Amino acid sequence: MSAHTPSTPQAATHTDPPRIAWRKAMRDRVLIEAHSLASLAGWDKVRVSEIAFRAGVSRPSIYSEFGNKAGIGRALVEQEADLFLLGLGTVLDTAENEGVEAVLTAGVTYALSEAARNPLIRAVTAAARGTTDSLLPYLSTRPDPVFTKARNLLAARLERTAPEVPAEKRKQVADVAVRLTVSHIILPATESAPTSVIVARAATAMLRT
Incomplete structure (x- = not known):
């Protein structure tokens, strides 16, 4: 966002x-x-x-x-999600010609950077680490959550960059990439390698197996 x-x-x-x-x-x-x-x-x-x-x-x-x-919380998350997804789509489109791993890396990098600089997301995820914030469910469990929309956006780009891969597998890879990214946002990793690289490589390997 x-x-x-x-x-x-x-x-x-x-x-x-x-x-x-x-x-x-x-x-x-x-x-x-x-x-x-x-x-x-x-x-x-x-x-x-x-x-x-x-x-x-x-x-x-x-x-x-x-x-x-x-209702206010729902409207607030929907507004932020629309802005986030608009930016994500632009980033994915820009990286599309560079291949699958570039698309995945760009998407994860964008999500992590937005989460780091958006004060609302920072507040929500910080509270979620203590399992206290009630705004987080609107990102993942309500109808048409940002999670599902982000996954569909990524799956659509994978369809264009890896058309030889079965559609169901592309959806699974997109799902895994988004889940890993959300997990890293809520519980940041301590590895020295950039999270975007780790997630992108894992998803790319899954796509090619």
Whole structure:
């Protein structure tokens, strides 16, 4: 996922009725403040009342838009995931002509670097090491998680760089590469060799066996 920027949904335009324009602006403010608070203290410690105060909106307005705190968390992760996946796709496309191992290395390197520099991901993974953060499940177990989308992106690139490999095996390799990367993000390795190289070589070897 990349560093937080104002949300990617379409901005309000002069054609939007005032009510719709207000809702869009309110949603953006809520997600910005939720991102900031979660980055500082972890999602478990975020309170809707504090988000409302910082965003300058009422709690009923937030509940009407998002349902509950979990709804805010879901929207926040979806927004960050979209930004992350957009960047991942670009990186994979750039490396595609250099072969399978280059694609895998580029993808893992991008994921690790984004995880290291994104304050929200750092907060989530740090809390996850203590099994306390409730935002992490949205990355892996909810419908259409970033995990599944990242795996599908990688499998699609492997289809183009290793078309001779059976489709099922390409999917398995993509799955393993993503799982290893997520594991390294949550529990960083201590090996001297770069993690991206280790994961890429392991996945490449699996692809060729």
